[in-house]
Amino acid sequence: AQTVTQSQPEMSVQEAETVTLSCTYDTSESDYYLFWYKQPPSRQMILVIRQEAYKQQNATENRFSVNFQKAAKSFSLKISDSQLGDAAMYFCAYRSAWGQGAQKLVFGQGTRLTINP
Amino acid sequence: KAGVTQTPRYLIKTRGQQVTLSCSPISGHRSVSWYQQTPGQGLQFLFEYFSETQRNKGNFPGRFSGRQFSNSRSEMNVSTLELGDSALYLCASSLALMNTEAFFGQGTRLTVV
Numbered sequence: 001a002q003t004v005t006q007s008q009p010e011m012s013v014q015e016a017e018t019v020t021l022s023c024t025y026d027t028s029e030s031d032y033y034l035f036w037y038k039q040p041p042s043r044q045m046i047l048v049i050r051q052e053a054y055k056q057q058n059a060t061e062n063r064f065s066v067n068f069q070k071a072a073k074s075f076s077l078k079i080s081d082s083q084l085g086d087a088a089m090y091f092c093a094y095r096s097a098w099g100q101g102a103q104k105l106v107f108g109q110g111t112r113l114t115i116n117p
Numbered sequence: 118k119a120g121v122t123q124t125p126r127y128l129i130k131t132r133g134q135q136v137t138l139s140c141s142p143i144s145g146h147r148s149v150s151w152y153q154q155t156p157g158q159g160l161q162f163l164f165e166y167f168s169e170t171q172r173n174k175g176n177f178p179g180r181f182s183g184r185q186f187s188n189s190r191s192e193m194n195v196s197t198l199e200l201g202d203s204a205l206y207l208c209a210s211s212l213a214l215m216n217t218e219a220f221f222g223q224g225t226r227l228t229v230v
Contacts, residue, residue: 042223045209103165104150108159
């Protein structure tokens, strides 16, 4: 079974600075997807960024980028120019590319990010 | 385009009762998944439905069940509620089975007293 670990329960950063959230995962599969979701106080999970395991190039979405290290099974999220609206719980998630595992997301425990003005 | 709608937003039930939660997916989406979120266990997969059929189920007791209707709307039911069932229940919809883009609703907060 796949597992996802986020070792930082809480992080804080000054507004306009850069912060990196860590995520490691365990799998024996070679084909899968990785995600970062954001959950603000409204509770709705919002997809921030996604990475296909077969792609070597790291995904980027505006101020959000990932550092995907497949051999190390590491998937960190970098938020540049942090804004007050970035404050939320961030979840790293794994999804298999094939089979029954492709029908579910496996989440880490989350990292609570605080932005200091 | 309307997002994923979950009703009700909040619910308080007594131990031993049963509860039904509803999820209306994004228009055109045919796959609906359910997750339970608690402070202790985090986010855990309950089940996924596609074309009115349950395609996958997580490690939850039989008290947790669900169904999907022909319009893709889904309901989940929990019978004989226990205090430990208190949680945020999240629904996610996708265009198709194994589609990697899952869109979540705002959840139903269930409190069992």
